[in-house]
Amino acid sequence: MDILKRGIGVNFNAHNEAVVNVWAPDATQVSIATGTLVLELKPDLAGYWSLCTALIQPGDVYWFIIDKEQRLADPASLAQPDGVHGGSQAINTAYNWSDSSWENIPLHDYIFYEIHTAAFSHEGTFKGIINRLDHLIALGITAIELMPVASFPGKRNWGYDGVFPFSVQESYGGAAGLQELVNICHQKGLAVVLDVVYNHIGPEGNYLSAFGPYFTDKYKTPWGNAINFDDQGSDGVRNYFIENVLMWFRDFHIDAVRLDAVHAIKDFGALHILEEIRCHTSLLLEKTGRKHYLIAECDLNDPRYITAIGENGLGMDAQWVDEFHHALRVTAGEPARGYYEDFSGIQQLAKSYKDAYVYTGMYSVVREKTFGRKAFGKTNDQFVVFSQNHDQIGNRMLGERTSKLFSFEMCKLMAGAVLFSPFLPLLFMGEEWGETNPFLYFVDHSDPALIMQVRNGRAKEFAAMFDQGKTPDPQDEATFNQSRLNWELIGEHQHACIFRYYQQLIALRKKYFSFTSHEAPGVSILEAQNSLLLERKCADPTQLIWCVLNFSTEQLVLDI
Amino acid sequence: MDILKRGIGVNFNAHNEAVVNVWAPDATQVSIATGTLVLELKPDLAGYWSLCTALIQPGDVYWFIIDKEQRLADPASLAQPDGVHGGSQAINTAYNWSDSSWENIPLHDYIFYEIHTAAFSHEGTFKGIINRLDHLIALGITAIELMPVASFPGKRNWGYDGVFPFSVQESYGGAAGLQELVNICHQKGLAVVLDVVYNHIGPEGNYLSAFGPYFTDKYKTPWGNAINFDDQGSDGVRNYFIENVLMWFRDFHIDAVRLDAVHAIKDFGALHILEEIRCHTSLLLEKTGRKHYLIAECDLNDPRYITAIGENGLGMDAQWVDEFHHALRVTAGEPARGYYEDFSGIQQLAKSYKDAYVYTGMYSVVREKTFGRKAFGKTNDQFVVFSQNHDQIGNRMLGERTSKLFSFEMCKLMAGAVLFSPFLPLLFMGEEWGETNPFLYFVDHSDPALIMQVRNGRAKEFAAMFDQGKTPDPQDEATFNQSRLNWELIGEHQHACIFRYYQQLIALRKKYFSFTSHEAPGVSILEAQNSLLLERKCADPTQLIWCVLNFSTEQLVLDI
DSSP, rough: OOOTTTEEEEEETTSEEEEEEEEETTOOEEEEEETEEEEEEEGGGGGGGEEEESSTTTOEEEEEEEEEOOOEEETTOOTTTTTTSOOOEOOOOOOOOOOTTTOOOOOOGGEEEEEHHHSSSSOHHHHHHEEEEEEEEHOOOOOEEEEOEEEOOOOSSOOOOSSEEEEOOGGGGGGHHHHHHHHHHTTTTOOOEEEEESSOOOOOOOSSGGGOOOOOEEEEEEEEEOSSSSTTTTTHHHHHHHHHHHHEEEESSSOEETTTTTOOOOSOOOOOOHHHHHHHHHHHHHHHHOOEEEEEOSSSOOGGGGSOOOTTOOOOOOEEOOOHHHHHHHHOOOOOOOOGGGGSHHHHHHHHHHHSOOOEEEEEEETTEEEEOOTTTOOOGEEEEEEEOHHHHHTSSSSSOOHSSSOOHHHHHHHHHHTTTSEEEEEEETGGTTTTOOOOOOOOOOOOHHHHHHHHHHHHHHHHOOSSSSSTTTTTTHHHHHSSOOGGGSHHHHHHHHHHHHHHHHHOOOOOOSSOOOOOOEEEEGGGTTTEEEEEOOOSOOOOOEEEEEEEOOOOOOOO | OOSSOSSSSSOOOSSSSSEEEEOOOSOOOEEEETTTTTOEEEGGGGGEEEEEEEOOOTEEEEEEEEEEEEEEOOOOOOTTTTTTTEEOOOOOOOOOOOOOOOOOOGGGGEEEEEEHHHHHSSOHHHHHHHHTTHHHHHTOOOEEEEEEEEEESSSHHHHHTSSEEEEEEEGTHHHHHHHHHHHHHHHHOEEEEEEEEOOOOOOOOGGGGSSSOEEEEEEEETTEEEESSSSTHHHHHHHHHHHHHHHHHHHHHOOEEEEETGOOOOOOSOOOOHHHHHEEEEEEEEEEOOOOEEEOOOSSSSGGGSOOGGGGGGGOEEEOHHHHHHHHHTTTTTOOOOOGGOOOOOHHHHHHHHHSSSSEOOOOOOOOEEEEETTTTTTGGGGGEOOOHHHHHHTTTTTTOOHSSSSHHHHHHHEEEEEEHEEEEEEETTTTGTSSSSOOOOOSSHHHHHHHHHHHHHHEEEEEEEESSSSTTTTSHHOOOTSSSOOOGSSSHHHHOOOHHHHHHHHHHHHOHHHOOOOOEEEEGGGGTTTEEEEEEETTOOOOEEEEEOOSSSSSOOOO
C-alpha cells in the first residue's frame, strides 16, 4: 500500500490516466463500462483487479461488470451523481489547497460543534456552512464535526445509512464542496472532524456483497450481519476501511474522525482493525507531518480502546462519554426512563467528572449485567462530553432539544456543566441560541418494506420511554423540514441572551482551562442541595477556580 | 462470592446441612425434589434461589423444578449417577487430602502427558491411571493432563460434549476417584492438569437454557450459539464458569487447567471472562498459598491472551502452539493438505523455534486472511508444543498416530524436536512406546438425528484431507475399543526401544534444559539438508548445547 495515494476505485495519475483498482476476489472476469466503452481489468494480487487507461476521464460515469452479470457502482466510488442506485463518477480529488500553514490544534483545545449539513443552513450544503463560519468563530468553538457525508439513499438522511463510504453526498456539494469547506475552515483556524461509519453499511443501495465477503454472519449487530473484519476474505474489507480513513486525512485534510459505534465493530483477530487504522494514521503522520485524531464512539466503558498500542490498547485518541450526558440529564430532572433508568443523579455526575465512566464494574439494570471498568491513567482530553447531540435529541420520539425540556436557567447550567468540565465539550448545532425546532430522525428510502421497517422500528424503540404522542414519520419530508435550524431565532431576546452566555462560557474555558495538565478536578457533592462544587486548577498554577453547579431550585450559600 | 467455598449447586456446611443455590433469573418459583420430598427455594439476590436444609443428605438424587414445569438436573451438579438425562446426586466433596507438602512445580518444568481416561487403561478409570503412575514416573514426565472429565452423554466420549461442567463422569470414578488420583499424583511428585471446556456445552443433555440465558445468538461458534459471556444476563453465566475453575483448583487440587478453544469464547465486555478467571485464580492463591496455572488452547496467534493483566493482557500463563506441530509434521514429510496447506517445512519450523507462532501477520491460504502477530516479550514456558495430541491424531480420518505415518527414525527425530525445544513439551498417551492403535473420534449419543449429524460432519471434515478410505463410525463401540492403548506392546523390541529413547530424551531435557532463562535458542537452517541446528544455553552458563535435527535421509556432516 502506498499510503500517499488511494489504492482502490478510480484515481488519476500524473499523466491524467485513470488507474482503476477493484477488489473482487471471487470474480473470474471484471470489466469497467462507461458510455458504450467496456474495458476488461486484469487480475492483480490478493483478489484485486486493475487497469490503467486514458479512455476514462474525470466526469465520466462508470460501472463495474463482474462475470458478465449486472452493472454495479464502484464500492470505492468518489461520487454518485445519480444517487446510490446510479453509476459512479470518476473525479480527480486533487485540490488547490491553501491551508499549508494550518496545524491541527492540540486535542485538549478542541471544542466540538456537531453539524448536520442539510439541516444546518437554508442551503443545506457545505457552502451553507461556509456562509455561517463567522457565527461559529464568534461563538468560539474550535472544531466543526460533520455528521456522516457518505452518499446515502434518497435526499434526506442523518448519514448513518450511507452506502458509499468514499463518495461525498452530491446534494451537500460533493468532494470538491467538502474540500472547500475544510480549506476555508483551516484558514479561519477551525479544525474539521468527520463522522465515519465503519460498523455497518446502510440497508438500501448496498451492493458490496456482489464484490466480495464484506459481511459475516458470525456476529450480529443492531443493523444486521456485521462487517467482516476477521473472517475469511477479510483482508480486502479491512483495506477498504483503512483506505477510507486515509483518504479523509490525506485528500480532504480532515483533522479528526469520529468513528461511529465502534462497539459494533466485531474483530477477534490478533490485530484489531482500530489498531491497524491507528498504525496507518501514524504512518501518514510520518510522511506528511500532519497530525490526525481518532475519536471513537464506544459504548463499552472499556479503556482499552483509548489505550496506546504500546500498552496493548487499540490506540484511539479519545472517545465519547454518553454516561456523562445521562448523569447530567437526570441530575437536571430528566425522568429516569428507558436508558436513563441506570442513572439517579448528582452522585453519578460527580463520578463522571472524576472518572469519565459512571459504570466501572457495577450492575446495570438496563444492560442486565455488570458493566464497564475503571479507566486508569487516562487524560481528560480523551473524553468528549455534551448535554445533547444528534443521537440524544433525535432518539427521542419528538426530537426535543434541551431547550424544550428544561427551564431557561437549567439549560444555562447544563451548558456550564459541559463547558467547564475537564473533558472536551461538544455542542449540537443551534444549542448556542437555544434552538426550539426539534431534531427528528429522517430518511428518504425508496423500498416500501424498508420504509415500513424503519417506521415500526422507531415506534417500537420509543415505546419504552414515551407513553404518549405519535412518532413522526421518518420518511415524511416534513419531518426533515421541522428539524432544520431556524436562524431567525438568534435575533430574538432570550435566544440572543443564550448565545452571549455560550460565548462567555467558551471564552472563560479558553482563558482559564486551556491547559495541558490533565488532573481530575476536585469534586464535592453538596447533596442536600443537589449541587456540585468543582475545584479546578488552571493555566496559572497560582490560581484555583471553583465552579458551583446548583441543580436545585434553592439558593445555595457556600462558606469559603 | 466466598472464594473458599462453592456458591452454587448443593453443598454441605459444617452442620451437614445442604446449602442449595441455583441461578434461575426468570423463574417465579423454584423447588428442589428428592424422592417424594419437594422443598421450595427462596429468591436471593441477582436471580439466585437458595435454601438451607437438613433434609437433603449426601447420596440423595435430586432435581430442580422451575415454575412447576419439568424436573431438571442441577446445572452445577457434582454427580450424574444415571447419566446426563438423569437426576443429580448430592455429594460432599470434602476429602482427606494427604498432599499438604505438595507444591506446584514451576511452569518451565512441566512435561505434559495427555490422557484419555477411558482409553488409557484396561480399567478405563482414574484407578487405571493410578495403577500406571509408576510407568509415567519411569518415563519422566512431570504432569498428567486429563482430557475433559465432565459428565457427557452415553458411555464413551472424548469429553468435549460434556454437559455438566461440575460433575465428574461416573464411569471414570466420579469426584472421589478424581480426588484420589490427584492426591496420589501429588504424593508421587506429579502435577495434574485438567482440560476444561468453557466455549460451548455439548449438544445432548444440555438443559441449561431452562435455567437462564446461558447462550446468546449474537455470536456463532463451530458448535452453535456461543455461551453468553457479555450479553444480557451474563453475570450468572460468568459466575458459573468462575465457580467451576475455582472448584477444580480448591476442591480437587488440580494444578493447572487447559482451557479448551478460548478463541470460541466470545466476550466483548470491558472485563474479558478469561481475565476475570485469572483474577479469581490469583485471589485463591492469596487465600490458600497454592499456585495454579491457566493454559489456553488458542487459535488466534494473539499474544494478548498470554500477556499479564497489568499490561492489558488476559493473563493466561501459557498457550498451546498448534503451528509448531504443523510445521514439524510437514518438515517430517506430512503432505501439505487440509490445514497443513499453510505449512511448507523447515523454515517455518525454525521460525516456530524462535517465535513460537509461525503466522505473525502473513497471509494464510487456509484461513483466507492475514493472520496473527508477533509475540514480543513472551517467555518460552508460555508455549506448549507436541508432535501429536488427541486432536491432531483423532482429527485424521483413520486416527493414525505418528508411529503409523512416519518411519521409526523419523518418529524418534520428532520426539527430539519436541523434547529439546525451548517450549513446554506435551506427549500423547502411548506415544512413548510408539503405540500403533489409532485414536479415533468416538461418541455414544442417544438421539438418532444427532448421531447422523456427527457421522456426516466427520465425513465432510475429512473430505478435504483424505481422498480414500471410509470414516470409522464415531458411534460404534468398536471405534472406541480400537482407540484404547495396547500396553502389551511396550514389552516388544522396537517399542521397548522407543520407550527407553523417550526416557533418555526426557532425562537429558531435565539435566540440561531445566533452567529459568528464557532466551530464544539460536536456530540455523541447514536447508539443503532439510536440517536445523538449535544452539541452546543450558543451566550451566559455561555450557552450550547444540541439537542437530536432520529431517533428510542424507547423512549430515557439520564442521564445528
